[in-house]
Amino acid sequence: MTDAAALAGRHLDLVSAPFTLPRSRVLVFREGDGLRVHTSEYERRLSECRVLDGLTVLDAAGHALPVADVLPGRVTFGPSTSSGTQGGWESVSSRSARSTTEATLTFADPTTLSIGGSPDVTVRLELPDGSMQQHPLGDGIRIRIDADRSVTVGPGDHDAALAATDRIWSDWFAKCPVVRDDLQEMAAFCWWVLGANIVELPSLGDSRAIVPSKIGYVGLWQWDAYFIAVGVRHGDPGLAREQLDIAFRFPQPDGQLPDVVHELGVLATSDDLPESDRATLRRAGSQIADPSAPVPLTKPPLAAWALRKVLEVEDAPDWAREQLARVIRSQDWWFAGSDLDHDGMPEYGHPYSSGLDDSPIFDGPLPTAAPDLGAYLVRQDREIADLLDRYEPDADVSRFRERAARTQELLWTMWDAERGRFLAHGGGEPQFSDTIVGLMPLLTGTLPEPIVEALRAAVDDPERFGLEWGLPTVAASDPDFSDERMWRGPVWVNTNSLVAEGLEASGYPERARELREQTVALVIHGGGPHEYFNPRTGQKACTATTAFGWSAALFIDLAVELS
Known part of the structure; x- marks a missing residue:
């Protein structure tokens, strides 16, 4: 060995x-x-x-x-x-x-x-x-x-x-990326996690899906596939492409990508939810446990972001053009099928579509317009335009750049100057919880300087997000903060990574590097790539899954970048 x-x-x-x-x-x-x-x-x-x-x-x-x-x-x-x-x-x-x-x-x-x-x-x-x-x-x-x-x-x-x-x-293991000496042991373990989590889905022939975990998460979740592909690309770019291919392979007739591809089919609407999920929603008092009409279930639009990153390592022009067409249809669906109040800014119609199911931004009525979704949509339209410039040089990309500009203007209206943060809106009502989704507009890289400075200050504020072990998903000073409850305080590797990328895009590369160093130190301190971590102790949160796919993949991505 x-x-x-x-x-x-x-x-x-x-x-x-x-x-x-x-x-x-x-x-x-x-x-x-x-x-x-x-x-x-x-x-x-x-x-x-x-x-x-x-x-x-x-x-x-x-x-x-x-x-x-x-x-x-x-x-x-x-x-x-x-x-x-x-x-x-x-x-x-x-x-x-x-x-x-x-x-x-x-x-x-x-x-x-x-x-x-x-x-x-x-x-x-x-x-x-x-x-x-x-x-x-x-x-x-x-x-x-x-x-x-x-x-x-x-x-x-x-x-x-x-x-x-x-x-x-x-x-x-011959494909395991070689990284900085102090990161190599955990990188090797994270590479094991990714290999261990490979399964075959019988309905997909010989396709290899890297599942979030063989303990409880046996399927290819769209968002997980993006983060996993970003890590796997460093050692096996073909397998990374395979994850995106599966995630993009089963669009709905209107272009919406399903939340999950699993061995029995896909999960694309609330009608496809297993009974165990419905029971959990009922116990939580959710009003959408059994909706009268099916609600689309998807994941946030980071498809073009992941596609671009995978292609950075090994180019595949024909494959890229095929996948880009599916990504464009998915992006168009957000504006045609998920702008539920018809104001130009798409909303999450279901908490599951956000990836942050338990976030307090969903404590209010649905649908929820959220600053993270606005930021992802802006970023995705720009990514699509850049990818088309590269792979379809004769294509007219003006509609994507113009839509990105319009979405960005709407995103800025979510800024609450008095509170100094972006707010989500549920059913048109502001949701005042101070959550990590309010930091995601940094990803656009084009926010007004006063807003960028306010978000940088929030990242550094020890009363809000500047904790020892990374960025809590709800600010430590917020009444909704819990150091153990999923998406209500624990630190996640993916949100840390996205905010780090946003800091770099917004002019703070050194602060981005500090956050990346803090994140890899968290995984090592916590003993492995857990699903999420207690922000006070840096240890696995009690209910978090261990050997978690996207945490492992993003540790590798961060380790490669830091090395």
Whole structure:
């Protein structure tokens, strides 16, 4: 295995980071002295996807062999050498001190686990129905996991399985970007996260989707695909293009891009929401849990931004022209299909379309006109014009530049000079919460100087957004602030990254670099690319998902830029 794989292995604790394989739906976690096994399925909790409640490796005396070591391609069982460990796991330097290997677990293929080692070892399996099986290891066994989550155990060539799995991970880590020394270990782990989160969606043939997480987020969310592509481009630009291709492949007849592409189809309107989401909305008292008419569900318009960034690394003119046509139709949809009060400024018709579902800007009535959406629309029309200049030089781009100018004028009307911030408006009513969406107009790079200075001051204000671990999604001084509740205070890597880009676009490159440094330091301090972080402690927020795709991808993007 490569050095990057060994660095990533330091973070594979089988708790926050399960043992898995690119393209596999099998997840292996630590459980007591052994392991437990689940499948990864769309809109199903791990508790609903139990395969084995226990997988324990026993020595000749019947004693459980603990997990001694984890690398991307194998889990090793045997006497643990506790000295030199990190968090209970053996360090790279101490691996060579182990004299024998009692047993190892790896993948024989994406649906099959392989175990081999000392012939006197026994493997005990505890099934979800409470029954037990014991299998002598012999020359090695394979555990195939069928579509109904049942298991079939038989003999197998364990050495061949180890070699094949090691090859898969070696090929993946050979693409890991080389970054600054102090960032390389976390970059390697983040690169593992992206590889581990690759799944196949049967309806898409051989397409590889990098999902936000195999734990709870099994699908390609449009916004996640953009951020993930921006990170993956540094090591595998073809795979980055593949993420955008999937995100753009299924527009609605009017050009709207769906929120999610998943194994059962797409999620493009509120009629497509799974019942679990509707129940969550009802519990929150939402008035749109069961709307009388379907509400379009999409994600904010960063498509051209992501497309441009991916093409910066490796040009693909024919592909770019094909995707650009879809992006233009999507941008036109925002103005034709989501300007719900017909004032020229599109709105979010549903919180899900914002990507910031739980933000207090949606505590008021819908639809919601928000400064982040206005900024993205301005930026996207300009990006489209620039991409057309590059790939369709005979195209007339005046309508995109003119629409960007009109949208920008409307965006400026959201500025509340008395409060010194941009305000969202729900159902025409101002929403006074001081949230991170009010900083996104920096992305336009063309705000009046007094507004830019006020937003820079907000970024630096320790009472508002200038906290030790980055920008909270709601200002610390705001009554709606919560250091743990999603989108109401925790720090997110993507919003930090966007504001940093906005600071640079608005004339503050050094402050942008400081925020980028602060963001990579947060991920390292917090122990990995979590979904979101407590802004006071810099640790994973309690309900945040671990090994989260866009956090991993954007860490890599930031690390490359800072290096």
